[in-house]
Amino acid sequence: MATQQVRAKECSSIGAEGLTLIAHPNREAMLMGLPISRALPIRDRRMVGPWCFLDRFGPVAFSAGRPMDVPPHPHIGLQTVSWLLEGEVLHSDSLGYQATARPGGVNVMTAGRGIAHAEETPRQNSGRLNGVQLWVALPDADRRTDPSFVHLEQVPVVAEAGGKVQVFVGAYDGVSSPAPHFSSILGLDVEIRRKGSLPLALDPACEHALLVLGGDCRLQDDRPLEQGFLYYLGTQRPALEVHSEAGGRLLLIGGPPVPEPILMWWNFVARMPEEIAEARANWEDGDGFGEVRGDHAPRLHAPDLIRFARPNPAS
Ligand code: MN
Numbered sequence: 001m002a003t004q005q006v007r008a009k010e011c012s013s014i015g016a017e018g019l020t021l022i023a024h025p026n027r028e029a030m031l032m033g034l035p036i037s038r039a040l041p042i043r044d045r046r047m048v049g050p051w052c053f054l055d056r057f058g059p060v061a062f063s064a065g066r067p068m069d070v071p072p073h074p075h076i077g078l079q080t081v082s083w084l085l086e087g088e089v090l091h092s093d094s095l096g097y098q099a100t101a102r103p104g105g106v107n108v109m110t111a112g113r114g115i116a117h118a119e120e121t122p123r124q125n126s127g128r129l130n131g132v133q134l135w136v137a138l139p140d141a142d143r144r145t146d147p148s149f150v151h152l153e154q155v156p157v158v159a160e161a162g163g164k165v166q167v168f169v170g171a172y173d174g175v176s177s178p179a180p181h182f183s184s185i186l187g188l189d190v191e192i193r194r195k196g197s198l199p200l201a202l203d204p205a206c207e208h209a210l211l212v213l214g215g216d217c218r219l220q221d222d223r224p225l226e227q228g229f230l231y232y233l234g235t236q237r238p239a240l241e242v243h244s245e246a247g248g249r250l251l252l253i254g255g256p257p258v259p260e261p262i263l264m265w266w267n268f269v270a271r272m273p274e275e276i277a278e279a280r281a282n283w284e285d286g287d288g289f290g291e292v293r294g295d296h297a298p299r300l301h302a303p304d305l306i307r308f309a310r311p312n313p314a315s
Contacts, residue, residue: 006273006305008265009041016207016257020234021222026056034067034129035060039211039230041264048209048232049255050137050183052078052264056211058130059086066121067129072292072299073118074283075111077143077262077269081179081187082107082119083168084131085213085249091149093117094290099151101131106168108150108179112138114279115147116289118296132211132251134187136169137262137269142182150179162196163244165189170254173201185255192217192244200240200252208233208240208254215248225250266302277305 024045026037040054041047060067068089082089082101089101093109094116101107109117121129138145156175158165167177169187177187184203192198192215202208210217210231218224220241225231233240235257242250262269265276280302282288292299 006263006265006276008263008270008273008276009046017232017234019236020232021219022232022234023226023229024232026228026230032070037228042230045230045232047137047258047262048253049207050139050185050258051134051209051253051255052137052262052269053133053135054211054230054253055133056213057133058128060129062127062129066123066125068119068121069297070119070300071297072116073267074114074116074279074289075109075267076114076275076279077138078111079136079138079181080107080109080111080117081134081136081169082131083134083187083189083251085189086126086128086130088122088125089129089131090120090122091117091151092292092294092296093149094292095147095149096293097149097151098294099149101151104155104166105151105153106155106177106179108152108169110138110145110148110180112143112145112147114282114289115149116283116292116299118292118294120296132213134253135269136181136185136255137258138182139258140260140271143269145182148180152177152179155179160198162198163190163192165191165198165200183256186253188252189213190242190250190252192242192248192250194247195245196247197241197243200242202237202240202254204236204238206254206256207235208237208252211251211253213249213251216245217248217250218243280305
């Protein structure tokens with residue numbers, strides 16, 4: 001079989017750095033009418049551990065229409081994580097699950113060998129939308145696992161003197177999110193009180209990064225952290241202390257560096273171009289992903305293989 005020509009983007013955290021603090025500006029974009037700020041992947045930072053995609057959207061207020069309306073599209077080789085600060089996102093998938101993500105809860109979809117889903121602002125909504133969409137590359141041994149979907153109404157919360165920590169993925173300070181994970185990834189939403197300080201214990205073997213979600217935040221003895229940047233922290237960091245003057249909120253992601261390069265193309269995470277070509281052909285042929293039930297706009301078509309395909313913005 002001839003080698004398929006696929007303009008897939010090779011992503012790697014092999015270049016994980018030791019203890020550091022690097023500010024990577026997010027890339028602003030408008031996608032399907034929804035303004036997003038892309039923190040991962042960007043030119044100079046493709047992954048943080050196995051986290052390979054991070055979009056920030058909102059806060060937006062609306063009185064008509066539905067700001068998020070992503071028709072059915074496929075995924076392989078990854079997990080999607082939907083975490084909201086305000087508003088609602090309705091998930092529908094080809095396994096038959098339907099679940100509305102709301103603040104405090106999380107939707108985690110494991111694509112494994114293949115799943116299709118749609119994500120939209122439900123017709124009954126609060127008129128607000130504010131959140132993040134993340135992808136996690138599955139380890140090589142697990143990336144062909146059966147697809148699955150988990151909705152949690154309420155993720156574990158750790159109350160601290162200086163604020164609170166919501167554990168939307170992974171384990172932190174003795175509590176563990178029941179959402180499935182395939183490596184020691186961590187996803188935290190950290191709220192710091194006015195004039196508060198919050199110490200965070202980290203695994204020094206993991207890479208970590210921060211994204212300000214609101215308010216003012218700074219690291220101990222360092223300059224303020226700004227919105228619109230992904231702050232890459234490297235590895236070898238056993239702890240972090242965050243402070244706020246008027247109150248602040250940030251996202252912390254972490255995980256072990258991925259030992260091999262991965263390929264990202266459109267909504268697919270793989271290792272070989274042939275796998276991407278096969279997944280694309282299956283999707284276009286209506287084969288292998290199943291149907292997403294519900295009243296949706298027509299499913300998305302995959303771009304041409306030889307065209308560079310940006311990851312689906314709304315994941
Ligand atoms: Mn998606």
